[in-house]
Amino acid sequence: MIQINDLSVSLNEKTILKDINVIVRQGEFFCLIGPNGSGKTTLLKTIAQLIPFKTGKIKIAGNDQSSYNYKAMARQLSYVPQDTRMDFNFNVKDIVMMGRHAYGNFFNRREVDEDIVKKAMIATNTWKFKNQSILNLSGGQRQLVFIAKAIAQDTPLILLDEPISALDIYYQMHILKLLESLTKKNKTVVVVLHDLNLAARFSEKILLLKKGEIEAYGKCEDVLTSTTLKNTYHINTKIRNDKLIQKFDASIVSWTHLS
Numbered sequence: 001m002i003q004i005n006d007l008s009v010s011l012n013e014k015t016i017l018k019d020i021n022v023i024v025r026q027g028e029f030f031c032l033i034g035p036n037g038s039g040k041t042t043l044l045k046t047i048a049q050l051i052p053f054k055t056g057k058i059k060i061a062g063n064d065q066s067s068y069n070y071k072a073m074a075r076q077l078s079y080v081p082q083d084t085r086m087d088f089n090f091n092v093k094d095i096v097m098m099g100r101h102a103y104g105n106f107f108n109r110r111e112v113d114e115d116i117v118k119k120a121m122i123a124t125n126t127w128k129f130k131n132q133s134i135l136n137l138s139g140g141q142r143q144l145v146f147i148a149k150a151i152a153q154d155t156p157l158i159l160l161d162e163p164i165s166a167l168d169i170y171y172q173m174h175i176l177k178l179l180e181s182l183t184k185k186n187k188t189v190v191v192v193l194h195d196l197n198l199a200a201r202f203s204e205k206i207l208l209l210k211k212g213e214i215e216a217y218g219k220c221e222d223v224l225t226s227t228t229l230k231n232t233y234h235i236n237t238k239i240r241n242d243k244l245i246q247k248f249d250a251s252i253v254s255w256t257h258l259s
């Protein structure tokens, strides 16, 4: 679904990402982790064609990323930004409807678009805000609206940058399970998370970035080890298997800051 070869990205003449080689398969729940400033957002934005690059190659669904025009890309991937603050007084349902822009005309709404938008809003429990201004919602509620927009866009690939950072524990699970259910329908989900326990629980593959380079990449148990976490986050951890939850692989039980 996504194939990245020898990707390097510079912003303002500073190298932000270096020698990135990654494959994300169709239907995969793929998680991107790493410390603040390690390059997660830059990588997602680069995949989404929001940041240009000179070195390397990105293929999406088998085609060179540069071969997609704006609308074709919007039918291929949706993107939930890390920062969902807005300055404009948009109606919540109109924001979710913007997800349908790739398929038609925003001002000429089709019944099928109305249906898809309603379903996405019900799935994220945002239908109750449909007539409200986005400016009147809380940070977590706003995050749910942007997730609804991405789901309404109905793309094979969904990129989400810390989509649960403002959500309470119920909605964290709700959204990750919703995304997991989309992977069962063969959609590909790439999500940035800071919660390593949740990353371990939901991901099929994890990419750990450190200072713009790949520190570890693969299955949860190979990436989330005491050694990689110590090297990357400078903390001591204990990893244990959680027998209560079938898919749960690793849990970090002790965090000790190194002096």
Ligand SMILES: Nc1ncnc2c1ncn2[C@@H]1O[C@H](COP(=O)(O)OP(=O)(O)OP(=O)(O)O)[C@@H](O)[C@H]1O
Pocket: 011, 012, 014, 016, 034, 035, 036, 037, 038, 039, 040, 041, 042, 043, 082
């Ligand atoms: N426009 C820019 N010009 C120069 N440097 C930038 C620019 N945007 C981001 N950076 C730098 O690139 C690095 C990676 O930033 P990025 O936003 O990708 O990190 P991140 O892993 O998403 O971090 P966080 O977990 O805090 O969201 C940071 O050091 C940041 O300061």
Ligand SMILES: [Mg+2]
Pocket: 040, 041, 042, 082, 161
């Ligand atoms: Mg970020």
